[in-house]
Amino acid sequence: MIGNSNNPSTRHSIGGYLLHKAHIDPPLLLGIMVAIFLGGFVLYSASGTDQALLFRQFARLGIAFLAMIIIAQINVAWMRRAAPWLYVVGLITLILVLMSGETGGGAQRWLDIGVRFQPSELMKLAVPGMLAWLLHDRALPPSAGLIFGMLILIAAPVAMIGLQPDLGTAILIALTGATVIFLAGIGMRFLITGAVAIMLALPAMWYFFMHDYQKQRVLTLLDPETDPLGAGYHIIQSKIAIGSGGTFGKGWLNGSQGQLEFLPERSTDFIFAVIGEEFGFIGAITLLFLYLLIVARGFYIAAVAQDTFSRLLAGSISFTFFFYVFVNTAMVTGLLPVVGVPLPLVSAGGTSLVTLLAGFGILMSIQTHRKLLPR
Amino acid sequence: MESRNQIKDHWHEQRLFTRRIIACAIIAVILTGTVISRLVILQLINADYYAAQSQGNRIRIQPLPPTRGLIYDRNNKILAENTPSYQLEITPEQVPDLEDTLTRLKDADLIKAENMAQVRSLIANKRRFDSIPILQRMSDEDVAHFAVLRPYFPGVEIRARLTRYYPYGNVAAHALGYVSGINSADQESLNPAAYAGTSYIGKVSLERSYEAELLGEVGHQDTLVNVHGRMMQILNTELSVPGQDLILSLDVEAQLAAEDALQGRRGAVVAIDPNNGEILVFASAPSFNPNNFISGLSREDFHALQTNVNQPLFNRALRGKYPPGSTIKPMLALTALEENIIIADKAKICRGYFTLPGRTHRYRDWKPAGHGKTNLHDAIAQSCDTYFYELANDTGIDIISSGLQSFGLGSKTGIDISPEGNGLVPSREWKRKNFSSHEDQIWFPGETIITGIGQGYMLTTPLQLAHATAAIAARGTRYRPSLVKGIRDSVSGGIAIRQTKELPPVKAKPEYWDEIISAMEGVMNDPKGTAHFAAQGAPWRIAGKSGTAQVFSVGQDDSYDAEELAERMRDHALFIAFAPVEEPRIAVAVIVENGGSGSGVAAPIARKVLDVYLTEPELGASL
Numbered sequence: 001m002i003g004n005s006n007n008p009s010t011r012h013s014i015g016g017y018l019l020h021k022a023h024i025d026p027p028l029l030l031g032i033m034v035a036i037f038l039g040g041f042v043l044y045s046a047s048g049t050d051q052a053l054l055f056r057q058f059a060r061l062g063i064a065f066l067a068m069i070i071i072a073q074i075n076v077a078w079m080r081r082a083a084p085w086l087y088v089v090g091l092i093t094l095i096l097v098l099m100s101g102e103t104g105g106g107a108q109r110w111l112d113i114g115v116r117f118q119p120s121e122l123m124k125l126a127v128p129g130m131l132a133w134l135l136h137d138r139a140l141p142p143s144a145g146l147i148f149g150m151l152i153l154i155a156a157p158v159a160m161i162g163l164q165p166d167l168g169t170a171i172l173i174a175l176t177g178a179t180v181i182f183l184a185g186i187g188m189r190f191l192i193t194g195a196v197a198i199m200l201a202l203p204a205m206w207y208f209f210m211h212d213y214q215k216q217r218v219l220t221l222l223d224p225e226t227d228p229l230g231a232g233y234h235i236i237q238s239k240i241a242i243g244s245g246g247t248f249g250k251g252w253l254n255g256s257q258g259q260l261e262f263l264p265e266r267s268t269d270f271i272f273a274v275i276g277e278e279f280g281f282i283g284a285i286t287l288l289f290l291y292l293l294i295v296a297r298g299f300y301i302a303a304v305a306q307d308t309f310s311r312l313l314a315g316s317i318s319f320t321f322f323f324y325v326f327v328n329t330a331m332v333t334g335l336l337p338v339v340g341v342p343l344p345l346v347s348a349g350g351t352s353l354v355t356l357l358a359g360f361g362i363l364m365s366i367q368t369h370r371k372l373l374p375r
Numbered sequence: 376m377e378s379r380n381q382i383k384d385h386w387h388e389q390r391l392f393t394r395r396i397i398a399c400a401i402i403a404v405i406l407t408g409t410v411i412s413r414l415v416i417l418q419l420i421n422a423d424y425y426a427a428q429s430q431g432n433r434i435r436i437q438p439l440p441p442t443r444g445l446i447y448d449r450n451n452k453i454l455a456e457n458t459p460s461y462q463l464e465i466t467p468e469q470v471p472d473l474e475d476t477l478t479r480l481k482d483a484d485l486i487k488a489e490n491m492a493q494v495r496s497l498i499a500n501k502r503r504f505d506s507i508p509i510l511q512r513m514s515d516e517d518v519a520h521f522a523v524l525r526p527y528f529p530g531v532e533i534r535a536r537l538t539r540y541y542p543y544g545n546v547a548a549h550a551l552g553y554v555s556g557i558n559s560a561d562q563e564s565l566n567p568a569a570y571a572g573t574s575y576i577g578k579v580s581l582e583r584s585y586e587a588e589l590l591g592e593v594g595h596q597d598t599l600v601n602v603h604g605r606m607m608q609i610l611n612t613e614l615s616v617p618g619q620d621l622i623l624s625l626d627v628e629a630q631l632a633a634e635d636a637l638q639g640r641r642g643a644v645v646a647i648d649p650n651n652g653e654i655l656v657f658a659s660a661p662s663f664n665p666n667n668f669i670s671g672l673s674r675e676d677f678h679a680l681q682t683n684v685n686q687p688l689f690n691r692a693l694r695g696k697y698p699p700g701s702t703i704k705p706m707l708a709l710t711a712l713e714e715n716i717i718i719a720d721k722a723k724i725c726r727g728y729f730t731l732p733g734r735t736h737r738y739r740d741w742k743p744a745g746h747g748k749t750n751l752h753d754a755i756a757q758s759c760d761t762y763f764y765e766l767a768n769d770t771g772i773d774i775i776s777s778g779l780q781s782f783g784l785g786s787k788t789g790i791d792i793s794p795e796g797n798g799l800v801p802s803r804e805w806k807r808k809n810f811s812s813h814e815d816q817i818w819f820p821g822e823t824i825i826t827g828i829g830q831g832y833m834l835t836t837p838l839q840l841a842h843a844t845a846a847i848a849a850r851g852t853r854y855r856p857s858l859v860k861g862i863r864d865s866v867s868g869g870i871a872i873r874q875t876k877e878l879p880p881v882k883a884k885p886e887y888w889d890e891i892i893s894a895m896e897g898v899m900n901d902p903k904g905t906a907h908f909a910a911q912g913a914p915w916r917i918a919g920k921s922g923t924a925q926v927f928s929v930g931q932d933d934s935y936d937a938e939e940l941a942e943r944m945r946d947h948a949l950f951i952a953f954a955p956v957e958e959p960r961i962a963v964a965v966i967v968e969n970g971g972s973g974s975g976v977a978a979p980i981a982r983k984v985l986d987v988y989l990t991e992p993e994l995g996a997s998l
Contacts, residue, residue: 140388183399185391212566232568233436243417243425257429281418288407295403303396311392315399322403326410333413
């Protein structure tokens, strides 16, 4: 499923041919569809059999799918040309949001332009796009000066999003950018320097930049019992739910922790705990494996891509998707502090669904717009 | 950017990239491996432990919110308390169809139609398993009404809760502030665990700046519930710790007198104990009733309060900026004496106006005929403008502004509520920094002249003016003003007295202090003293100074007629005073917006406040 050739010359079925014409990548589509299909069952159970919520989720998915298919039609060459402009537009709108943003849920993230538009979502794709554009006709690995320039291009939007304040998204975008730099092949020297710098920056973050409530979350992670009413409650309940699922789980709609509403936010950020409770260890690792397959297909697309821009963009989009999965599952199992990151393709809602599938659209475009090179 | 010119080695780059992708894949596998090993620990190794926790009986943790600390005045009169009341609460998770439930509650007249949007946003901002109050201070009828309907509303319950109550209503509202429902902006910065079960948070003034002390510590009750969610047994109770009580330096009787005197006007009265900086009166008119904020004002009511032309929500005492007018004359005189620019007994001639040498512009005295030969005492007592025009001209703006600043004018006093207004004492440097065009950046001699009577750019807050008056009363010693006198621990009952903080003093020779204080007494007692009628029959010696500040400037040849001006164009009336002169116990500043005359309107208000405070037996024994 991952490495199967997508070269039309070896394609047999008519359906596969049509999908290729529609610029759809069948393995990726299959992986996404299976995750959504399984996610729908879990969501139905997690929401307390709330059909309305399920319909809303599928409506959102429909819009996101449409975005994915439209983006898949766009030739990568066009994306490359548009990338710096998207970045500039994103940066300007971020500044506008900081100056006059409408307050949505307490933080300034939204800009009202008829529809509600969240520039930080655009930046999730525009930042790797910009960096890949910058590198596309240069010799790799990049020079020290260029790396420094790229770090500034990452830092500007990250700082502004951090100020909104939306620390989760800021970290995610920083990581997406860092992935591009890593994929560009920078030397071990830089990697080690970067790792050391991050190590040194962490205590500084703690003392100078983190709010008390954010520190509280980290401390709670170390000892959840100290805060049974706050974040500790989430972790305690989530561990009970997952642990009590055992090997095979309690069965669909039978998870007592989820169904009896002990588990908070079970249809959104903590839905992985419902999977753990109702489908057990087998269900949880099946889903993790499915995610790994999707990521692997993304890496494959990146590896066989024909130009630098496509490779870097595909690689960073795929790795960011993985990072989403990792942060959410690590948080729900109590390995990481509680940060508001949904489980991709499964959690209800999530403004980031469109961005997520738009990213897959880019992967599909990269894979299906390949020129036929003589082998 | 030299790399652009290098020849791209495609084969090498492709190999490098593939290696990096493989590295990413390895990282992904390792990280997934850590999650899987975590799952192994939870679901395979410790499965029995967690199954036991989840099977059969299980623990439900309910928060026990703390009781908010009380607020007392200096004589132990209660200004903010908590009274039991019934409220309707909804737990969204337990409601089958939230929208339908809300609509039916509206149909049952339990939620007003205009409050629906507010209730929805309240629910949206809370966690789904929180119990959210949707109707506070339920009447007995509402309680009975809902008791009948209760079976039709799963997830909605009546709870007895303590809610904030301000027994004096409007009185001292600008000092106390109010508590109100926690909104999404509050939610961003607070620790949700500390506010579990608490639905209120201090919004402004004392309720806000002492939020940490007033809040208390949340407790919790852990109960065993069976599979159907029914409570079986209380396992563990950790009681909440009530918030600490605030004991204010405010004197509610004097406060009442001040607010009564300000009735129907816009203005402020601030009174300070010169011996320690304790604030005795902190009134801003018009005021508002903080009790209205607790059950949640409707959007319309809040809008009406916000857009009211008289701005009842505006804290004039703390943030209102007014030209101080002649009230600063004693401070200017002291500065000039200390700098040897004037001699107290040496008279100046007042012809009713002042002109700069070589200029024709007349800076007019309030008394067109002039005061004739005037020494410093009479210049203050009769508020001779010409004397101070000349004094200002001789002193120069640099000494004037540093002199006035030493009294704390034009900068924040550091009072224990915020956000405090700055005010402004103009200087050459300020003008250079704050004007854009080059010709505006120059300080003109004429601007020094009008600063001499507290006009022009100069602005002070009522709090600053009271603070400066207290500094005169204490002969230069200054204390940081504070509203809170002590904080009482609700558990031990012990009271922590707030330390008074001395600020840099105003330095001047004792005889100069004598001179200006005697002149201020002259304001009240001399036959020609501007406020002599306001001092009639006073059982104590009062020192005061009136001020009448122009809101708009009168043309060179116009005559001024207050009657013909729109009310908003009328002069601001100001008065500062302290008493008893031999051993001052209270210093007060009064500002009445568009009140007209300082001695006529503001002085009687100051007198009332002094009388009430000084007549009371000196208690303070509560602390």
